[in-house]
Amino acid sequence: VAFSADNSSVTATLPTGESVSVLLYGATVVSWKDKKGEEKLWLSEAARLDGSRPVRGGIPLVFPVFGTAPDHAQTKALPQHGFARSSRWEFLGKSTSESTPTPTTPAFAATATSAAGAVAAAAADMSVKLDFGLSSSGLSEDARAKWPYAFNAIYSVTLNTDSLTTNLVVTNDDDKSWECQVLMHTYLRVDDITTTTISGLQNATYTDKTTSPISSSTQSSPLLTISSETDRVYTPAGDSPASVPIVVSSDNKPKFTILRDNLSNVVVWNPWVEKAQGMADFEPKDGYKQMLCVEPGAVGTWQVLEPGDAFEGAQTIVLGGKTE
Numbered sequence: 093v094a095f096s097a098d099n100s101s102v103t104a105t106l107p108t109g110e111s112v113s114v115l116l117y118g119a120t121v122v123s124w125k126d127k128k129g130e131e132k133l134w135l136s137e138a139a140r141l142d143g144s145r146p147v148r149g150g151i152p153l154v155f156p157v158f159g160t161a162p163d164h165a166q167t168k169a170l171p172q173h174g175f176a177r178s179s180r181w182e183f184l185g186k187s188t189s190e191s192t193p194t195p196t197t198p199a200f201a202a203t204a205t206s207a208a209g210a211v212a213a214a215a216a217d218m219s220v221k222l223d224f225g226l227s228s229s230g231l232s233e234d235a236r237a238k239w240p241y242a243f244n245a246i247y248s249v250t251l252n253t254d255s256l257t258t259n260l261v262v263t264n265d266d267d268k269s270w271e272c273q274v275l276m277h278t279y280l281r282v283d284d285i286t287t288t289t290i291s292g293l294q295n296a297t298y299t300d301k302t303t304s305p306i307s308s309s310t311q312s313s314p315l316l317t318i319s320s321e322t323d324r325v326y327t328p329a330g331d332s333p334a335s336v337p338i339v340v341s342s343d344n345k346p347k348f349t350i351l352r353d354n355l356s357n358v359v360v361w362n363p364w365v366e367k368a369q370g371m372a373d374f375e376p377k378d379g380y381k382q383m384l385c386v387e388p389g390a391v392g393t394w395q396v397l398e399p400g401d402a403f404e405g406a407q408t409i410v411l412g413g414k415t416e
């Protein structure tokens with residue numbers, strides 16, 4: 093696994109060509125490429141990558157509040173989406189793993205051809221995990237003043253040949269309890285929003301943040317299509333959040349399958365024409381046609397962490413229609 097790091101970012105590239113880049117600012121994933129070098133995430137051309145404001149694109153991490161919460165005493169002073177996406181994280185290290193290929197039959201293993209095949213399979217199964225850390229002591233004075241609770245967070249970004257996993261573990265290091273929300277604000281790159289469909293949300297209840305006041309509904313249709321500003325917080329049906337994969341398809345071809353672990357909400361966001369116009373860091377202005385935010389999170393309620401408790405949640409984005 094090729095690896096490069098400097099003062100501001102970390103990049104890892106698998107032997108098969110896939111790569112991921114993570115900014116230390118926000119531990120924001122700013123690029124994820126497949127083996128052909130094709131970018132899978134949308135990143136605004138006007139995104140600031142210098143730490144002067146949260147990154148418009150990639151995967152900003154939302155913690156400890158989703159949006160703003162004027163009625164929530166502990167987080168009401170915080171800026172929109174909290175401080176995780178605008179804090180500098182520490183790079184804790186990388187680990188690679190490679191599974192031993194199992195030849196189909198012993199006879200095959202004896203031939204030169206299958207030995208070569210075995211090497212290819214080993215390469216194909218390689219993965220790299222990058223770990224980042226943030227704790228209360230690493231926060232800016234401003235953030236600490238607005239949210240004076242002791243915590244420790246480990247964010248792991250794992251690149252596989254056909255998937256990307258982001259996993260957050262947050263621990264309460266305080267001697268009193270506190271509450272938080274967590275969300276992975278993934279900007280997927282799509283070919284054409286008008287031919288993009290999202291499955292996995294049928295029968296899910298959602299709140300619609302584009303209406304005033306915010307309204308609640310249940311999605312009856314098996315497929316969601318986007319043809320105007322969309323800003324919904326879904327709570328998919330099902331016993332376990334992990335059991336409902338969200339599939340984003342282009343022209344009916346599955347492009348991304350999103351699996352969730354302990355993240356029971358999914359935000360679907362596309363700013364469309366006017367909201368894109370209104371965001372200085374959103375470029376090109378018609379870039380909303382190439383992006384779709386599908387954001388797994390725990391934002392419907394508050395996660396209450398007692399001293400010493402941890403919350404862990406993860407998303408895995410698989411390329412194509414596979415779920416294993």
Ligand code: BG6
Pocket residue numbers: 146159172173277301323324359361387
């Ligand atoms: C989404 C919210 O998660 O993030 C939207 O549901 C919000 O309401 C969007 O507009 C972008 O937020 P920001 O702070 O990055 O502009």
